[in-house]
Amino acid sequence: MKLTIKDIAKIAGVSPATVSRVINKKNKGYMKKETEQKVLRIIKEFGYVPDARAKALRGLKTHLIGVIVPEALSCAYQEFIGTIVNVCYERGYGTLICSSENNAKRELAYVRVLESQRVDGIIIISERLKAQAVNDLINKGIPIVLVDEDIPGAEAPIVLTDYYEGALQATQYLIDLGHKRIAFIKGRHTTLSSQERFRGYIEALQRNSLDVEDRLIKAGDFTYKSGYEATETFLKESPDDFTAIFCSSDLMAFGAIRCIQERGKNVPTDYSVIGFDDIYFSAINNPSLTTVDVPFRKLTEIAIDMIKNWTEKGKEKRSICEAKLVVRRSCAKMVK
Amino acid sequence: MKLTIKDIAKIAGVSPATVSRVINKKNKGYMKKETEQKVLRIIKEFGYVPDARAKALRGLKTHLIGVIVPEALSCAYQEFIGTIVNVCYERGYGTLICSSENNAKRELAYVRVLESQRVDGIIIISERLKAQAVNDLINKGIPIVLVDEDIPGAEAPIVLTDYYEGALQATQYLIDLGHKRIAFIKGRHTTLSSQERFRGYIEALQRNSLDVEDRLIKAGDFTYKSGYEATETFLKESPDDFTAIFCSSDLMAFGAIRCIQERGKNVPTDYSVIGFDDIYFSAINNPSLTTVDVPFRKLTEIAIDMIKNWTEKGKEKRSICEAKLVVRRSCAKMVK
DNA sequence: CTGAAAGCGCTTACAG
DNA sequence: CTGAAAGCGCTTACAG
Numbered sequence: 001m002k003l004t005i006k007d008i009a010k011i012a013g014v015s016p017a018t019v020s021r022v023i024n025k026k027n028k029g030y031m032k033k034e035t036e037q038k039v040l041r042i043i044k045e046f047g048y049v050p051d052a053r054a055k056a057l058r059g060l061k062t063h064l065i066g067v068i069v070p071e072a073l074s075c076a077y078q079e080f081i082g083t084i085v086n087v088c089y090e091r092g093y094g095t096l097i098c099s100s101e102n103n104a105k106r107e108l109a110y111v112r113v114l115e116s117q118r119v120d121g122i123i124i125i126s127e128r129l130k131a132q133a134v135n136d137l138i139n140k141g142i143p144i145v146l147v148d149e150d151i152p153g154a155e156a157p158i159v160l161t162d163y164y165e166g167a168l169q170a171t172q173y174l175i176d177l178g179h180k181r182i183a184f185i186k187g188r189h190t191t192l193s194s195q196e197r198f199r200g201y202i203e204a205l206q207r208n209s210l211d212v213e214d215r216l217i218k219a220g221d222f223t224y225k226s227g228y229e230a231t232e233t234f235l236k237e238s239p240d241d242f243t244a245i246f247c248s249s250d251l252m253a254f255g256a257i258r259c260i261q262e263r264g265k266n267v268p269t270d271y272s273v274i275g276f277d278d279i280y281f282s283a284i285n286n287p288s289l290t291t292v293d294v295p296f297r298k299l300t301e302i303a304i305d306m307i308k309n310w311t312e313k314g315k316e317k318r319s320i321c322e323a324k325l326v327v328r329r330s331c332a333k334m335v336k
Numbered sequence: 337m338k339l340t341i342k343d344i345a346k347i348a349g350v351s352p353a354t355v356s357r358v359i360n361k362k363n364k365g366y367m368k369k370e371t372e373q374k375v376l377r378i379i380k381e382f383g384y385v386p387d388a389r390a391k392a393l394r395g396l397k398t399h400l401i402g403v404i405v406p407e408a409l410s411c412a413y414q415e416f417i418g419t420i421v422n423v424c425y426e427r428g429y430g431t432l433i434c435s436s437e438n439n440a441k442r443e444l445a446y447v448r449v450l451e452s453q454r455v456d457g458i459i460i461i462s463e464r465l466k467a468q469a470v471n472d473l474i475n476k477g478i479p480i481v482l483v484d485e486d487i488p489g490a491e492a493p494i495v496l497t498d499y500y501e502g503a504l505q506a507t508q509y510l511i512d513l514g515h516k517r518i519a520f521i522k523g524r525h526t527t528l529s530s531q532e533r534f535r536g537y538i539e540a541l542q543r544n545s546l547d548v549e550d551r552l553i554k555a556g557d558f559t560y561k562s563g564y565e566a567t568e569t570f571l572k573e574s575p576d577d578f579t580a581i582f583c584s585s586d587l588m589a590f591g592a593i594r595c596i597q598e599r600g601k602n603v604p605t606d607y608s609v610i611g612f613d614d615i616y617f618s619a620i621n622n623p624s625l626t627t628v629d630v631p632f633r634k635l636t637e638i639a640i641d642m643i644k645n646w647t648e649k650g651k652e653k654r655s656i657c658e659a660k661l662v663v664r665r666s667c668a669k670m671v672k
Numbered sequence: 673c674t675g676a677a678a679g680c681g682c683t684t685a686c687a688g
Numbered sequence: 689c690t691g692a693a694a695g696c697g698c699t700t701a702c703a704g
Contacts, residue, residue: 002476002477004696004697004698005697005698005699006697006698014674014675015674015675015676016675016697016698016699017674017675017676017699017700018673018674018675020698020699020700021674021699021700024699026699026700031673031674032673032674035673035674047472047476049448049451049452050452050697050698051393051452051454051696051697051698052449052452052453052454052698053389053390053392053393053398053453053454053696053697053698054389054393054680054696054697054698054699055697055698055699056389056680056698057387057389057390057393057679057680057681057682057696057697057698057699058679058680058697058698058699058700059680059699060698060699062389063449064432064453072417072418072419072421072422073415073418073419073422073616075414075616078411078414078415078417078418079409079414081408081414081417081418081433082408082409082414082417082435083408083409085408085433085434085435086408086409086435086437089434089435089442089446094432094434094446094449094450094453095432095433095434096400096430096431096432096433097417097421097431097432097433098421098425098430098431099418099421099422099425101422106425110425110430112385113388113399113430114430115385116385116386116387116388117388117389117400117430118387118388118389136383139337140337140338140383141338224620254620255620257622258620258622261622280409280411281617281620284560284590284591284594284617285621285622286593286594286597286621286622340680340681340682341681341682341683342681342682350690350691351690351691351692352681352682352683352691353683353684353690353691353692354689354690354691356682356683356684357683357684357690360683362683362684367689367690368689368690371689371690386681386682387680387681387682388682389680389681389682390680390681390682390683390696391681391682391683392682392696393680393681393682393683393695393696393697393698394681394682394683394684394695394696395683395696396682396683673704674703674704675702675703675704676702676703676704677700677701677702677703678699678700678701678702679698679699679700680697680698680699681696682695682696683694683695683696684693684694684695685693685694686691686692686693686694687690687691687692687693688689688690688691688692
C-alpha cells in the first residue's frame with residue numbers, strides 16, 4: 001500500500017497543494033496552524049514519504065551525488081569512499097558509488113547511469129575519461145568535480161593533493177636521516193599521483209646534489225605484490241647499493257617491508273622504508289609505517305562544496321591540499 | 337542544454353512514443369528499420385540519455401539498490417561495500433551506500449532517503465533497526481534483505497554466515513594444535529556476529545572437555561584498540577594461564593599481536609592468535625593471520641538475487657553461508 | 673489561507 | 689508500423 005500526496009490530501013480533507021506546502025514548509029505563517037498540524041499528524045500516522053523522483057522531475061534537486069573511483073577493492077579508495085559517504089550525509093546528500101575497476105567501458109556505463117539518475121553532481125577520479133565526455137556532462141548542467149587526476153581539456157573544477165611537495169618532504173626526511181642512496185618504486189605511472197610523487201623524489205635528490213640512479217628506480221602499480229617484487233629485485237641486483245626505499249603507496253611499502261623481513265633483514269635498521277597515502281593499516285603495521293598523509297576528508301569536503309555551490313564560473317576552480325609527512329617507525333638514522 | 341524525448345522526436349520527425357519504443361526495444365520487428373536507425377542515430381549524435389526518474393515514475397524499476405552498513409570506515413565493511421558495488425554492477429544496479437555509523441537516528445534518516453528514492457531493494461546490516469520499520473517498508477512494496485544481523489519479528493529474508501560453525505572450527509584448530517587454555521575476546525556483543533562467534537568458542541571447549549574460564553574471556557568491540565587492551569589485561573593478570581587467543585575480529589587480532597610483540601613475546605611461538613573476517617590485511621600482516629573467512633561475495637550475490645527475484649513468499653527465505661578457516665602463520669603447535 | 677490546473681519526462685494501452 | 693492522449697507523483701504560479 002503505497003501512499004501518494006493525493007491519498008494524504010483526501011484523508012486530511014485538503015488539497016494536494018496544501019499537503020505539499022506543509023511538507024516543504026512553504027507559506028510558513030500564512031497557513032492555518034490547525035491545518036498544518038492535522039496534515040503533519042496524518043503524514044506521520046500513515047508513514048507517508050514523498051517520492052523524490054517526482055519532486056526531482058518538477059525541477060528540484062535529487063540530493064544525490066555520484067562518485068566514480070578506479071577501484072572499489074583497494075584500501076586507499078575504500079577509505080575515500082567511506083569518507084565521501086560520511087561527508088555527503090553531513091551535507092544532505094545520498095551517495096551513489098561507482099567503480100570503473102580501471103575499465104573505460106564500465107566507466108562510461110556508470111557515467112550514463114549517473115546522468116540518467118540526474119544526480120546533483122559527480123565526483124570523478126579517473127585517468128582515462130575523455131575531456132569530451134566530461135564537458136558534455138557539464139554542458140548538460142551536471143556539476144562535475146575532478147579529484148586526484150587532471151583531465152586536460154576538461155572544463156571542470158579540480159581538487160588535487162600536493163603529492164609533489166609531499167614526496168619532496170618524504171625524500172628530504174630520508175636524506176636528513178643520512179640516507180644517500182634511496183630507491184624508489186613507482187605507482188601505476190599513467191596516473192598523475194604516481195608521476196607527481198616521482199617528481200618530488202627526483203627534485204629532492206637534485207636539491208641535495210645526490211645522483212639519480214636508474215637502477216634504484218623500479219616500476220610498480222601501487223599494489224602490495226608489485227612493492228614486494230620490486231624490492232625483491234633491488235635486493236637481488238644491488239643489496240648494498242641503497243639504504244632506504246621510498247614507495248609510491250603504503251601497500252607497496254608493506255610489500256617492501258615484508259620482502260626485506262623475509263630475507264632476514266630488519267626495517268628500519270637495515271633498510272628504511274617510507275610509504276604514501278597513510279591508509280588505516282599504516283599505524284598498525286609492525287613496524288608502523290612512516291608515510292605521507294593524503295587528506296581524504298579535506299578533499300571530499302572541498303569537492304562536495306564545489307558541487308553544492310556550483311556556478312558557471314566555478315568551472316575554473318582549482319584547489320590543492322597539503323600532504324603531510326607522518327613520522328612513525330619504519331625509518332631510522334643511518335649509522336655507518 | 338538538456339534534451340528530452342520530445343526534442344529527439346521532433347528532430348527525428350516522429351512521435352515521442354516512437355522514440356520511446358526504439359529506446360526500449362519494444363515492437364521489435366514491427367518497426368520500420370529505417371525509422372529505428374534514424375532515431376538511434378539522432379540519440380547518439382545528440383547524446384540523449386533518458387531520465388531514469390521519469391521512467392521510474394511511470395512504474396518502472398529505478399535499478400538502484402540501497403545498502404545500509406553500520407560503519408563506513410571499518411575495514412570489514414569497506415570490503416563489503418566494495419563487493420556490493422561490484423556485484424550490483426554485474427546485476428545491472430546502481431548502488432546507494434549509506435552508513436548508520438551505529439546511530440539509530442541516522443539510520444532512520446537513511447531509510448527515509450532510500451524509500452523516497454524508491455530504490456528497487458535495500459540490503460540492511462543493522463543491530464538496532466526495529467522490526468516495525470522493516471515491515472513497514474516491505475508492506476510498501478520495497479524488498480528488504482537482512483544481512484548478518486537478524487531482526488526478530490521482521491518479515492524479511494535474511495542472509496547469514498555460519499559464524500558459530502566458523503568459530504567452532506577455529507577453536508578446534510587451536511585445540512588440535514595442543515592448546516588447552518584459549519583466551520577469547522568478544523566483539524561488540526550486541527551483535528549476532530559476536531554472540532555466535534562466542535557460542536562456537538564455548539561449544540568447542542565443551543566438546544573437548546576443556547574448562548570455560550571467565551578470566552580468559554574479555555569484552556571487546558571489534559576494533560584494533562579493544563583487542564590491544566584486552567590482551568594487555570590478559571598479559572598483566574594471567575600471562576601464564578593461556579597459550580592462545582581467539583579474537584572475534586581480525587582487527588582485534590592485530591591489536592593482540594601487536595601488544596604481545598611489544599612486550600617482547602613472539603606470535604606464534606609464545607602465543608597463538610587467531611582472528612575472524614579475513615580482511616585484506618590478514619594475508620599481509622607479519623605474521624600473516626590465521627582467521628575465518630567471511631564470504632562477502634557469496635552473501636552479496638544471494639542478497640541481490642533475493643531482491644531481483646522478489647516475491648511475496650520470498651519473505652521467509654533464509655540463507656546461511658559457510659565460514660571457512662584460513663590457516664596462515666599466527667598459530668603454532670604447543671610444544672611443552 | 674487554500675484549491676484547480678498545468679506540467680516535469682517518460683511509457684503504454686488504445687486507435688488507426 | 690506509428691501517433692495522440694492519459695497518467696505516474698509531485699510543485700507552483702495563478703486565482704480567489
